[in-house]
Amino acid sequence: MNLxxxxxxxxxxxxxxxxxxxxxxxxxxxxxxxNQEESEATSFGEAIIKLRKDxxxxxxxxxxxxxxxxxxxxxxxxDQTIICVVEDIRDVMAIEHTQQYPxxxxxxxxxxxPMNGIGPGDxxxxxxxxxxxxxxxxxxxLALSSSMEGxxxxxxxxxxxxxxxxxxxxxxxxxxxxxxxEFVDDVTLARSIINRTPYExxxxxx
Amino acid sequence: MNLxxxxxxxxxxxxxxxxxxxxxxxxxxxxxxxNQEESEATSFGEAIIKLRKDxxxxxxxxxxxxxxxxxxxxxxxxDQTIICVVEDIRDVMAIEHTQQYPxxxxxxxxxxxPMNGIGPGDxxxxxxxxxxxxxxxxxxxLALSSSMEGxxxxxxxxxxxxxxxxxxxxxxxxxxxxxxxEFVDDVTLARSIINRTPYExxxxxx
Numbered sequence: 001m002n003l004x005x006x007x008x009x010x011x012x013x014x015x016x017x018x019x020x021x022x023x024x025x026x027x028x029x030x031x032x033x034x035n036q037e038e039s040e041a042t043s044f045g046e047a048i049i050k051l052r053k054d055x056x057x058x059x060x061x062x063x064x065x066x067x068x069x070x071x072x073x074x075x076x077x078x079d080q081t082i083i084c085v086v087e088d089i090r091d092v093m094a095i096e097h098t099q100q101y102p103x104x105x106x107x108x109x110x111x112x113x114p115m116n117g118i119g120p121g122d123x124x125x126x127x128x129x130x131x132x133x134x135x136x137x138x139x140x141x142l143a144l145s146s147s148m149e150g151x152x153x154x155x156x157x158x159x160x161x162x163x164x165x166x167x168x169x170x171x172x173x174x175x176x177x178x179x180x181x182e183f184v185d186d187v188t189l190a191r192s193i194i195n196r197t198p199y200e201x202x203x204x205x206x
Numbered sequence: 207m208n209l210x211x212x213x214x215x216x217x218x219x220x221x222x223x224x225x226x227x228x229x230x231x232x233x234x235x236x237x238x239x240x241n242q243e244e245s246e247a248t249s250f251g252e253a254i255i256k257l258r259k260d261x262x263x264x265x266x267x268x269x270x271x272x273x274x275x276x277x278x279x280x281x282x283x284x285d286q287t288i289i290c291v292v293e294d295i296r297d298v299m300a301i302e303h304t305q306q307y308p309x310x311x312x313x314x315x316x317x318x319x320p321m322n323g324i325g326p327g328d329x330x331x332x333x334x335x336x337x338x339x340x341x342x343x344x345x346x347x348l349a350l351s352s353s354m355e356g357x358x359x360x361x362x363x364x365x366x367x368x369x370x371x372x373x374x375x376x377x378x379x380x381x382x383x384x385x386x387x388e389f390v391d392d393v394t395l396a397r398s399i400i401n402r403t404p405y406e407x408x409x410x411x412x
Contacts, residue, residue, distance in 0.1 A: 004277055004298075005270040011257040014250045018235050029224050031296060033258060034270075041258030044220045045251040051217040052239055052247030064211040064240075071210055090237060092210075 008034075062107040062124050064089050072096075072104055079103045081138040085128065085157065087111050087150070091143065103141070106131070111144055111153040120156060128157075132164035142170045172197075214240075268313040268330050270295050278302075278310055285309045287344040291334065291363065293317050293356070297349065309347070312337070317350060317359040326362060334363075338370035348376045378403075 008030055015026035033041050057063065058070035065071070072078060072092075082103030086092055087110060095101050108123045131137060140161055144150035158168050174192035175184050184192075214236055221232035239247050263269065264276035271277070278284060278298075288309030292298055298311050314329045337343060346367055350356035364374050380398035381390050390398075 004272075005261065006272055007253075007257050007261055008270055011253045014253045017246075017250075019238050020231070020234075025226070027296070027299075028226075030257065031294070032225050033254060034261060036258065038258050040223075042255050044223075045253075045255035047213075047217045047220045047251075048239060048254065049248050049251035051213050051236065052242065052244050055211065055213055055240060064214055066210075066212050088237070090233070093233075 061105045062109060062127070063092050063105055079138075081136060082141065083128070083131065083137060083139070084141040084143050086143050087145065095143065103139075108144075108153070111149045112156060113149045123153075125157070125160065129160060129164070132161065132166050137164075137166050140166055140168050142168065146173055267311045268315060268333070269298050269311055285344075287342060288347065289334070289337065289343060289345070290347040290349050292349050293351065301349065309345075314350075314359070317355045318362060319355045329359075331363070331366065335366060335370070338367065338372050343370075343372050346372055346374050348374065352379055 008027075011030045011033070012023060012026045015021055015029050016023050021029075033044070056065050056068065058065040058073055059068050060073040061070060063070045063072065067074075073080070079102050083106050084095065084101060084103055085106045085108060086095070087108055089107060092105050092107060095105075106124070106128050108125065108128075110118050110123050112118060112120055112123070140157075142154045142157060144154050154170060161168050172195065173188065174195065175181065175188065181189070214233075217236045217239070218229060218232045221227055221235050222229050227235075239250070262271050262274065264271040264279055265274050266279040267276060269276045269278065273280075279286070285308050289312050290301065290307060290309055291312045291314060292301070293314055293316060295313060298313060301307050301311075312330070312334050314331065314334075316324050316329050318324060318326055318329070346363075348360045348363060350360050360376060367374050378401065379394065380401065381387065381394065387395070
């Protein structure tokens with residue numbers, strides 16, 4: 001694309017590196033920024049530079065944080081003996097949004113994915129295991145995606161945690177709320193029958 | 207959205223101000239940037255700041271440019287006596303992409319749109335009219351959108367240019383290449399019959 005301005009060309013180039021943004025959308029965003037006040041464009045650019053430069057990760061759970069230890073890990077109202085293991089910070093946000101979880105988190109920073117060259121050594125697994133050695137942990141909840149990679153990672157963690165004799169649970173797999181039974185796949189339906197729960201549990205969570 | 211990091215919150219806020227980008231997409235882009243090298247995020251941020259700060263507009267045609275006068279206006283191979291009037295720089299790119307236009311441009315910077323409070327005074331119309339007073343112009347081509355606002359602006363310009371006795375043309379409206387006749391709207395179809403062209407002109411542009 002000949003854009004007759006190297007500044008515009010560079011900005012389009014940078015924008016189109018973002019996931020899901022092609023050259024056309026990038027150009028639209030760049031032209032939008034050109035129509036903004038200079039202070040607004042500067043503020044946007046600075047936010048991006050500071051984001052990556054000054055971001056901190058909680059030393060305990062690897063969640064993003066403004067402080068060395070994140071708000072959740074320092075919250076005395078939360079049960080520090082229950083750890084929920086998640087793939088990334090988006091999952092922390094999703095679970096926090098339900099307002100149903102009283103414990104703390106441990107962010108792995110990914111899941112085991114040999115196709116993408118991600119092995120256990122690339123994830124924050126050792127820091128998780130260290131917690132079992134030093135702290136008194138009552139329960140570990142594995143809350144990973146229900147994909148092949150997620151299940152592999154869950155199993156790997158389960159085998160690693162076994163030696164510490166900490167109860168390991170996994171989030172329930174079953175029929176999503178609102179789903180029609182006839183359209184549910186076989187594996188999920190079979191699992192939901194095997195892992196059926198007392199009817200009272202439905203009543204209490206409503 | 208509680209994102210437990212004010213840096214992430216600010217970056218999401220800035221991204222979601224862009225057109226067509228909601229909070230969820232903004233968060234996805236921000237998390238992507240967090241996974242990049244610091245140098246890449248810095249380069250992205252700087253590109254945005256420089257874009258708005260250092261951008262230049264051609265003094266003759268208002269197109270974006272790296273120099274005071276853009277490449278098109280300084281190109282001796284282009285006919286400087288034919289001016290194509292367009293709404294914004296995206297239209298320059300679109301017409302340049304066809305590689306069919308031998309003249310130069312004049313970018314209005316918008317079209318007359320009373321609903322959005324844009325009147326003739328907000329557009330680069332005077333600098334266009336000055337060209338007729340000082341330079342020898344053989345033809346003005348109005349290449350604005352085929353909308354109510356575009357047609358209004360074309361008519362306004364036509365009346366303004368009249369006194370300079372410069373031939374004014376307007377880009378052809380008709381059936382788009384590849385369109386099925388039965389699905390074309392009445393106004394377009396009627397116009398395409400009234401403004402029919404000699405068959406030879408089809409043969410030469412193929």
